[in-house]
Amino acid sequence: MATVLSVSGSPSASSRTARLLRHLDARLTAQGHEVVPLDIRTIPAEALLGADFRHPAIVEATGLFARADGVVVATPVYKASYSGVLKALLDLLPQYALLGKTVLPLATGGTTAHVLAIDYALRPVLTSMGASHIVQGWFTLDKDITVHEDGSVTVAAAADEALTQVVDQFAAALGRTPLLAAAS
Template sequence: MSSVLVISGSPANPSRTEKLGEHVSGELTASGHEVEHLRVRALPADSLLGADFDDPAIRAAVAQVETADGVVLATPTYKAAYSGLLKAFLDLLPQFGFAGKAVLPLATGGSVAHVLSIDYALRPVAHSLGARHVVQSFFLLDEHLAVVGEDLEVHPDSTKPLADVIEQFDKALDGVPHDTALGRTA
């Protein structure tokens, strides 16, 4: 199976977005993929913001992206865009840092007014980094995510759509054409 890197771009701890990344990690692991979870907020702030490519933690994080077959981007929505923390990390990647990879963009936010932030902000960045395939993105309202103990509970209105995009991503990792991943055939 494929290797996947989940990148959580939330500066908060605890974070529903980070828990969403853990949830997706669990689903992909159950499908047989090797999954690692990179929490950008755990990287050294001075090195991240100062673009210190010599910092061992920064080099290791960039290497995780390089070796992954697929990347899940999980971000909270701030000011109608993905987090600045995630932006700072993505800026450290080479111009085609996602070349050959499948990418699943996920965002959380407090209002449906931010739902297009994925398609107008995060998706274009994934494409510009050379992703082989960016699957259907998904936006989850904060009110649809509850952290109970160590677990994430997803509201029933978001459970099926989230499972669908995870399935699309799973199939994209294996090279199945997008139409097939959506249950249609050519």
């Protein structure tokens, strides 16, 4: 099966976005995929903000992108766009870091006014980075994500059904996407 890099673009340690992403990782793992989590907030700020391409954490993150067959990118929406930590990492990756990759963009936010952030802010960047296939993304309202004291997550039924569909579409697309990077 495929190797999936699961990228959380949330700067918060108690993020609903990251918890939702890890909840979806379990579905991909159950389908037989190897899921590698990457929480951008754990990369040292001096490496991200100082654009230190040679910092070991940046080199490691770049390697994770290179080895992945598919990438799930999840971000909270701030100011009608994706998070600054996600932007900082994407800026440090090679121009075509997503070449030959299937990508699933996900976003969370407090209001449906931000639902288009995936298509108008995130998708163009992912496309410019060479993603061979960006499947339909999904925006989930914060109020539809309940994080329990044990860290587990419950997603409102309608949102969970939609997320299941997009994750399954992503998983199916992983098997159909030609690995352009491997052919070169």
